[in-house]
Amino acid sequence: MNTARANKSLIAPLLTAMRDFDRAAVTDAVSALLDEAAIIHMCHPFGDLKANQFFETCFEPLATAMPDVERRDTIVLAGQTDVGADWVGCCGSYIGTFVAPFLYIPPTGHLAHMRFHEFYRFEGQKIVEVQAIWDIPELMMQANAWPMAPSLGREWHIPGPIEQDGLTDFSDKTQLAEQSMQHVLDMLSALSRHPCEPVEAMELEKFWHPKMTWYGPAGIGTARGIQGFRDWHQIPFLNAMPDRGQYPDEVSFHFFAEGNYVAVTGWPDMAQTLSGSGLMGIAPTGQKVTLRSLDFWRIEGNKIRENWVMVDLLDLYHQIGVDVFARLLEFNKARVGMAFGDRV
Numbered sequence: 001m002n003t004a005r006a007n008k009s010l011i012a013p014l015l016t017a018m019r020d021f022d023r024a025a026v027t028d029a030v031s032a033l034l035d036e037a038a039i040i041h042m043c044h045p046f047g048d049l050k051a052n053q054f055f056e057t058c059f060e061p062l063a064t065a066m067p068d069v070e071r072r073d074t075i076v077l078a079g080q081t082d083v084g085a086d087w088v089g090c091c092g093s094y095i096g097t098f099v100a101p102f103l104y105i106p107p108t109g110h111l112a113h114m115r116f117h118e119f120y121r122f123e124g125q126k127i128v129e130v131q132a133i134w135d136i137p138e139l140m141m142q143a144n145a146w147p148m149a150p151s152l153g154r155e156w157h158i159p160g161p162i163e164q165d166g167l168t169d170f171s172d173k174t175q176l177a178e179q180s181m182q183h184v185l186d187m188l189s190a191l192s193r194h195p196c197e198p199v200e201a202m203e204l205e206k207f208w209h210p211k212m213t214w215y216g217p218a219g220i221g222t223a224r225g226i227q228g229f230r231d232w233h234q235i236p237f238l239n240a241m242p243d244r245g246q247y248p249d250e251v252s253f254h255f256f257a258e259g260n261y262v263a264v265t266g267w268p269d270m271a272q273t274l275s276g277s278g279l280m281g282i283a284p285t286g287q288k289v290t291l292r293s294l295d296f297w298r299i300e301g302n303k304i305r306e307n308w309v310m311v312d313l314l315d316l317y318h319q320i321g322v323d324v325f326a327r328l329l330e331f332n333k334a335r336v337g338m339a340f341g342d343r344v
Contacts, residue, residue: 004078004171004258007088007122011076015090018071021063030055035126041267043133043292044315045103045325054130062114065107066096074160075296075308076167077263079177079256086122087256089263091115091166091296091308093157094134098143103136104325106143106332113157114139115218117294117310119254119265131267133294133310138218140328146219147327148317149281153214153221153232161298161306170259177257180299183207184262185255187304192245195238204229209303219280219313240279241272241289251290260299268292274320280313282320289319 014033017025040049042058049057063069075091098112114135121129140146141155160166170176187207194202204226214223216233223232238244250271255264268290275284292312297304317324 002171003080003086005169007086007120008076008078008169008171010122010125011088011090011120011127015071015073015076018059021069021071023060023063026059027055033127034130035123035128038126038128038130040130041132041292042130043136043312044318058134061102062094065100065102065105066094066098066112069094069096071095074166075261077256077258077261077296078171079258079263081254081256085254087254087263087265088120088122089256089265089294089296090118090120092160098139102139104329105136105140105145106335108143110142112139112142115158115310117296117308119263119294131265131292131294133217133292133312135218135310137313137324141218145328145332147331148219148322148324151219151221151280152236153216153223153228155218155221158215158222158308162300163298166261166298168259170261173259176259180260180262180297181255181257183299183302184257184264184297184304195242207304209300209305212304213306215306215308217309217311217313220311236278236280239276240282240284241274242276244270244272247271247288262297262299264293264295266293285320287320289316291316 010033014029017029034051034054036051038051040051040054042049046058071092071094073090073092077089080086093113093115095113098107099109100107115138116132116134118132120127137146190203190207208226212225214229214233216222220233223229251269252266253264253269254266255262270291270293271288273286273288274282275286277284292315294310296308298306314324
């Protein structure tokens with residue numbers, strides 16, 4: 001069995017346990033798979049955790065807020081980076097009836113969903129590193145409790161791949177994986193030419209399918225087509241942080257591919273300065289910030305057809321001194337039946 005397939009087999013019991021979310025089965029699977037010294041990098045506000053804190057800090061509160069929570073993976077991708085690290089990347093949503101507060105977000109009493117991108121690095125038969133972003137703003141929006149600027153893109157329940165093949169084993173298609181990886185790397189190289197060169201230097205039509213969909217995080221939203229991508233994400237992003245990509249020594253990238261899917265993980269993998277306006281209504285602070293972004297691409301007909309993007313936006317706000325949770329509490333303190341008590 002090749003390494004990618006073996007690592008998918010290793011993580012399968014954990015994903016299965018989380019599908020039905022039996023607490024005992026999940027805790028047993030986490031304990032069996034995580035190395036005792038594993039590094040857990042979780043999105044804001046969880047922060048970095050030790051292996052024995054992972055379940056009780058993240059999953060226990062989620063299961064309390066949604067007692068019938070279930071995990072639905074739409075992409076499970078495995079591969080090796082150029083430095084020989086073995087990763088498994090997972091994309092999907094946690095879904096359940098939202099009946100109790102989660103991270104001070106008021107419950108709705110209705111079915112709710114929270115997207116996740118979770119990346120697991122394996123050594124031997126153990127997970128030694130986790131990088132994970134949960135789309136907590138998405139849950140705030142469903143509770144009508146998002147306290148920041150409205151999204152430019154479309155907010156909705158992000159779908160899985162058009163081909164419904166995100167769980168298919170493509171680990172034997174090594175040549176296709178190499179071609180897919182190179183296509184994404186060439187695309188990113190072309191993107192970095194602007195703004196030093198004219199916008200045409202990015203050659204978007206060369207790399208992206210005319211019916212592309214860019215599934216951004218809640219707070220930015222989804223963009224459809226190249227023009228939608230430009231209007232609802234790329235132009236505001238570049239206007240806000242025109243020096244992106246100029247600090248390679250301060251970031252890290254971990255690319256891997258399987259078949260026609262490509263993934264990247266890094267903690268952080270972007271660094272730039274908020275010197276302009278246009279990103280989520282944030283005023284130019286002149287402050288350099290880092291971004292954690294965990295992404296998946298699907299190639300179709302030698303073009304990128306779909307791109308799932310997760311950015312830790314709550315951490316970005318935290319870096320510039322904006323406490324989104326404090327604002328959420330202020331906006332929702334008059335809600336009937338909501339008594340949050342003192343924040344910790």
